[in-house]
Amino acid sequence: MSRKRHRLVPETFGLKRRRELGDVEADPLRGESGSAREAVAEIVRLFPRVLFEDALPPIALRSQVYSLVPDRTVADRQLKALQEQGEIRIVQLGFDLDAQGIMFTEDYRTRVCDCVLKACDGRPYAAAVQKFLASVLPACGDLSFQQDQMTQTFGFRDPEITQLVKAGVLTVRDAGSWWLAVPGAGRFIKYFVKGRQAVLSMVRKAKYRELLLSELLGRRAPASVRLGLAYHVHDLIGAQLVDCVSTTSGTLLRLPET
Amino acid sequence: MLGFLSARQAGLEDPLRLRRAESTRRSHPDVHKYSVETVQWYPHDTGMFTSSSFDKTLKVWDTNTLQIADVFNFEETVYSHHMSPVATKHCLVAVGTRGPKVQLCDLKSGSCSHILQGHRQEILAVSWSPRYEYILATASADSRAKLWDVRRASGCLITLDQHNGKKSQAAESANTAHNGKVNGLCFTSDGLHLLTVGTDNRMRLWNSSNGENTLVNYGKVYNDSRKGLKFTVSSGCSSEFVFVPYGSTIAVYTIYSGEQITMLKGHYKSVDCCVFQSNFQELYSGSRDCNILAWVPSLCESVPDDDDETSTRSQLNPAFEDAWSSSDEEG
Numbered sequence: 001m002s003r004k005r006h007r008l009v010p011e012t013f014g015l016k017r018r019r020e021l022g023d024v025e026a027d028p029l030r031g032e033s034g035s036a037r038e039a040v041a042e043i044v045r046l047f048p049r050v051l052f053e054d055a056l057p058p059i060a061l062r063s064q065v066y067s068l069v070p071d072r073t074v075a076d077r078q079l080k081a082l083q084e085q086g087e088i089r090i091v092q093l094g095f096d097l098d099a100q101g102i103m104f105t106e107d108y109r110t111r112v113c114d115c116v117l118k119a120c121d122g123r124p125y126a127a128a129v130q131k132f133l134a135s136v137l138p139a140c141g142d143l144s145f146q147q148d149q150m151t152q153t154f155g156f157r158d159p160e161i162t163q164l165v166k167a168g169v170l171t172v173r174d175a176g177s178w179w180l181a182v183p184g185a186g187r188f189i190k191y192f193v194k195g196r197q198a199v200l201s202m203v204r205k206a207k208y209r210e211l212l213l214s215e216l217l218g219r220r221a222p223a224s225v226r227l228g229l230a231y232h233v234h235d236l237i238g239a240q241l242v243d244c245v246s247t248t249s250g251t252l253l254r255l256p257e258t
Numbered sequence: 259m260l261g262f263l264s265a266r267q268a269g270l271e272d273p274l275r276l277r278r279a280e281s282t283r284r285s286h287p288d289v290h291k292y293s294v295e296t297v298q299w300y301p302h303d304t305g306m307f308t309s310s311s312f313d314k315t316l317k318v319w320d321t322n323t324l325q326i327a328d329v330f331n332f333e334e335t336v337y338s339h340h341m342s343p344v345a346t347k348h349c350l351v352a353v354g355t356r357g358p359k360v361q362l363c364d365l366k367s368g369s370c371s372h373i374l375q376g377h378r379q380e381i382l383a384v385s386w387s388p389r390y391e392y393i394l395a396t397a398s399a400d401s402r403a404k405l406w407d408v409r410r411a412s413g414c415l416i417t418l419d420q421h422n423g424k425k426s427q428a429a430e431s432a433n434t435a436h437n438g439k440v441n442g443l444c445f446t447s448d449g450l451h452l453l454t455v456g457t458d459n460r461m462r463l464w465n466s467s468n469g470e471n472t473l474v475n476y477g478k479v480y481n482d483s484r485k486g487l488k489f490t491v492s493s494g495c496s497s498e499f500v501f502v503p504y505g506s507t508i509a510v511y512t513i514y515s516g517e518q519i520t521m522l523k524g525h526y527k528s529v530d531c532c533v534f535q536s537n538f539q540e541l542y543s544g545s546r547d548c549n550i551l552a553w554v555p556s557l558c559e560s561v562p563d564d565d566d567e568t569s570t571r572s573q574l575n576p577a578f579e580d581a582w583s584s585s586d587e588e589g
Contacts, residue, residue, distance in 0.1 A: 072475035073516040080422075080473060097437035098458060142423045144432070149424070177432040240478040 036078035039068035040088060040102055046231045051191075055115045055184055057107035062090075062100045063238030064231070083141050090143055092179045094171065095189055098239070100143075101182070108182070109133060116167055116183055125163035128156070132164055147176035195225040196241075199232040203242060203253055210245075210254035288317065288326040295336060295485065301343040308351060310336040316353055316363060330363045330370050334380075338486050341365075342386035342394075350408065352394050354381030354486075360396050362408060374406050376414045382486040383442050387466065389449025395466070397440035397486075402433065403454050405469060416469035418454070420462060436460060441486055444500070446513060447493030447536075453500055453513070455489065457481055461502065463513065474516040480504050488531035494539065501541055503529035508543055508553075524551050 043060035062079070069075040079102065082088045089108050093101045116129050136145070136154050150156045156164075161178075164170045168183030182188075202219070203211050213233070221229050233253075236242045242253040292312035300306040306327065310316040312335045318328040334356035341351050349365040350372070358377045363370035379400040387393035393415075397403045404414040419433035436456025444453045445466065452466045461479040463472045479502055481487060489502040491513065498513045501522075508522040508529055527546035534541050541553040 066475075071516075072477060073473065076473040076475050098460075140424075143421055144423060146424075146432070174432040 034069070036065055036069055036075050037082060037087070039065045039075070040082075040104070042068060043231070043234065044104070044107075046228055046234075048227055048231075051226055052184075052188065055111065056182065056188055057103045057111040059093075059101040059103050059182070059185070059188060061093075061235050061238075062102060063098075063236075064234040065102065066238035067234045068238075086138065086141055089137075089141070089180065091182055091185075092143055092171075092173075093185065093189055093192075095193055101185075103182075105137070109137065112169065112183060116169070125167045128160040128163040129167050129169055131156075131160075132169060143180055144173055145170070145178050145180070150178075191226045195227050195232050196235065198222050198224040199229065199236060200241060200255075203255055208254075210252055212247075212249060213251040213253055214249075216253060286324075288329075290315070290317065292335075296338050296340075296488075298339070298341055301341055301345070308339065308341065310339040310353065312336070314355075316351065318365065328365070328368055330368075332361065332370075333357065337381060338383050340384050340386055342391050343388055345386070345391040347391065348408075352384040352386065352396070354384040354396060354398075356380040358398070358400075360384060360394075360406075372408070374408070374414070376404055376406075376417075377402060382439060385443040385445055385452075387449045388445050388447065389466075393466075395443050395445070395452055397435070397443045397454060399439040401436050401438060401440060401456070403435040403440045403443065403452075403464075405452075405466065418452075418462075418464050418469050418471070420471050422471050422473075435462065435464075441481055441483055442489050444489055444491055446491050446498060451513070453489075453491065455479055455481055455487055455502060457483075461500075461511075463516075474514065476511050476516045477518065479509065483528075483530075488533075490532050490534045490541070492534050492539075493536040501532050501534065501543075503532060503543070505529075506545070508532055508541070522553055524553075525549060 040060050043064045044058040047058035047060070049058060065075050065079065066072050069078075079088070079090070083090055086105055088102050089105050091101045091103075093099050112129075113133060117126060136150075139154070140149070150161055151158075161170070165172065165178070168181060168185075170178040171181040173179045199216075202216065202222070203209065216233065217229055219229075225232060237244055237253070240256075243256050245252040245254055290309065290311035290313050294309050294311045297307060297309045300308070305321055306318060307321060308316060308318050314332045314335055316330040316332070316336060316339055317326050318330075319325070320327045330351075330353070332353065332355050337354045337356065339351050339353045342348070350362045351365060353361045353363060353370070355361065358375070358379055358381070360374040360377070360381055361370050362372035362374070364372070374394075374396070377396065377398040377400055379398055381396055381398050383397040385395050387395065392408050394406045394408055395403065396406065403418045405416045405418070406414045417433045418435040420435055420437075423433070435454055436458050437460075438457035440454050440456045442453075442455040445451070446453070450466060451472070452464045453461060454464065455461045459478045459480055461476045463474045464470065465472055481504075487503060489500065492499040492501070497515075499519065500511050500513050502509050502511070504521065506523075506525050506528050510519040510522065511517065512519060522541075522543075525543065525545040525547055526549075529543050529545040532541055532543040539555055542550060543553065544550045
């Protein structure tokens with residue numbers, strides 16, 4: 001009597017989800033041993049330009065570069081060299097002193113030109129911004145500017161500096177010193193902070209507070225993640241907000257104990 | 259408290275078990291009233307040591323009689339003090355307190371009238387350079403770390419800037435070494451570089467002659483200490499290491515490349531301080547779980563020659579061998 005059940009019970013009820021053998025996205029971490037410039041270019045490709053209607057230059061974060069370039073010291077030194085050559089600009093994003101945004105100088109100049117001039121056509125600070133972009137940007141590659149540098153070396157008066165701050169190109173750092181800023185970056189920062197929290201909570205809610213990277217990337221992004229899961233995952237790995245453990249099934253992201 | 263362990267330098271004969279050499283009892287009339295923050299042997303011999311504590315005093319002790327030789331009183335709690343290890347022309351002790359002024363106390367005259375002004379908040383760590391006897395580094399809760407020449411009246415030499423921006427007079431006030439409080443300072447053994455840790459969970463390596471950030475990145479060095487963090491560097495190794503308390507473990511990094519070698523796990527609670535003994539190449543660490551652990555480098559075993567009989571003599575230190583045997587005949 002062969003009334004043996006030849007199918008396993010779970011199969012009968014179709015509970016087992018067959019793992020898709022489709023295109024498994026290549027682990028973003030593997031095979032990236034290139035230079036910092038390639039890393040920045042790669043992240044810039046991930047940046048969603050349509051979301052900001054091209055008003056913002058594509059911004060990469062320093063932590064994302066760390067996730068692509070395995071040795072941090074080398075990454076820092078290469079970024080510093082690129083900054084000195086004038087290829088990239090580094091700005092301080094306001095929400096965390098550690099998070100610095102990196103963008104190609106060309107992108108920054110074109111976008112700021114377009115966006116600021118569009119917004120302030122005819123207003124008094126158009127002239128100040130033009131002067132700033134033409135004279136200060138190429139000359140000084142630093143993140144911040146000091147009072148005497150602006151007044152003596154570049155010939156800005158105090159009202160003009162106030163106009164630059166109003167236009168969003170400079171942010172106050174301390175009495176008499178300013179950070180370079182991206183006008184209109186507030187929206188980006190808001191989406192970024194919300195998205196980072198959302199992706200972290202995805203890992204936190206998982207069982208044992210760990211998730212396979214491939215599974216995380218395969219999930220549907222929650223509504224608060226507007227910049228893309230891959231963008232945020234690079235940032236979390238580079239900022240060491242999750243520990244990366246390599247396992248036989250791929251990379252595992254685990255929340256650190258502390 | 260780790261000062262007692264350095265009694266080994268004086269040559270106690272039992273190298274394997276560290277014995278408490280001496281201690282002041284709680285009933286000692288001159289004992290500190292609150293927690294002792296820093297203890298340091300007199301750099302030239304062990305006849306004297308200094309201790310500073312939250313009870314706003316710095317006490318100078320005579321080791322042989324365990325009596326106080328001198329007391330310096332301050333207006334604020336003392337976070338840290340240091341005596342220069344190479345000083346021959348001065349006997350100054352640099353003291354960092356809750357006030358923004360760094361005080362220099364002179365052991366010869368007993369006065370502490372020399373003050374270094376420049377910081378804006380409490381001074382969490384001070385350290386003399388092991389290369390030049392007049393160069394002092396201080397770290398403060400206002401995110402700044404400064405290098406001073408104590409002979410100079412007009413102010414600090416360099417304020418360390420993490421962004422390596424342009425050096426200018428006005429910039430000095432805005433330069434920060436870390437994005438949080440600067441908790442700990444340590445010069446490398448040759449004095450050419452300076453390591454700082456901050457509550458922004460970063461450790462930075464600076465060139466101590468021009469104050470430039472060498473941009474060596476150690477990753478996240480978890481640091482939530484509200485007081486100073488005492489970490490240490492090795493000396494005499496072929497690539498120098500820095501040992502930093504990291505929560506309840508000790509993280510070991512190579513200084514010049516930033517690579518993390520290992521995490522030493524052994525303590526049950528957070529590690530407060532660690533000290534390296536270069537003669538024995540050992541690390542001692544003290545923690546909140548009331549233990550002091552001595553970390554010995556594990557020596558790699560030599561490969562036996564093919565000719566010899568395999569030596570059954572184990573390569574282990576005889577102290578770690580068990581005295582019991584599992585066979586039934588012997589006891």
